[in-house]
């Protein structure tokens with residue numbers, strides 16, 4: 001039976017690759033980071049600053065070119081070419097370490113990043129907001145980064161879960177989060193990221209209502225998570241663009257597999273072979 005086993009495993013791997021890494025040969029990775037810390041222990045949402053430096057070193061060495069959301073939009077809407085091996089870095093929520101830890105590294109490696117910013121968490125001198133622990137970006141820091149290596153996308157007013165709130169509440173949330181960013185003078189792209197990666201996957205009616213709310217507010221692109229790459233043809237639903245979660249516990253090898261859109265298939269195989 002052994003002579004059957006090996007081809008069967010190979011076919012199985014090819015099927016999984018086709019399912020999970022279809023765009024692997026010509027896809028655009030969007031890496032998602034949350035917290036980056038030089039002091040805190042790594043966990044799912046916290047990548048060590050030293051490890052992020054290794055990531056940036058690696059992608060630079062491998063010839064990836066980091067792009068802004070606006071570069072992706074110009075490519076999709078105007079056919080403006082992207083650099084070879086385009087890659088998008090997404091920083092979630094607007095934590096202050098995006099400025100203290102990441103921004104110096106972006107400058108050092110000349111990399112671009114995109115922050116999906118929670119509008120109500122941005123700190124200002126007269127209003128420190130509901131989360132005033134110094135954990136989130138100050139408005140001046142956000143604006144400074146916005147001058148060269150950072151673009152912003154929308155990520156709700158107070159990190160609301162769009163899988164839980166109603167379309168009417170989403171509508172109001174979009175209105176006030178855009179208003180706050182406008183008032184603070186933080187420019188943003190017509191792009192949104194679903195907090196908690198909640199996009200009403202199993203409720204088609206609510207999902208469509210959510211897309212309608214996003215459209216009403218001028219959003220043309222939205223990102224979920226899911227360990228896959230975006231096909232460079234960008235056919236399909238622009239409100240379900242894919243991103244790759246960078247788990248703070250990953251080894252460099254697991255990061256490389258994530259970047260190729262192969263982490264899920266690898267983890268699946270590991271579970272099967274255990």
Ligand SMILES: [Zn+2]
Pocket residue numbers: 092093155159194195196
């Ligand atoms: Zn978030």
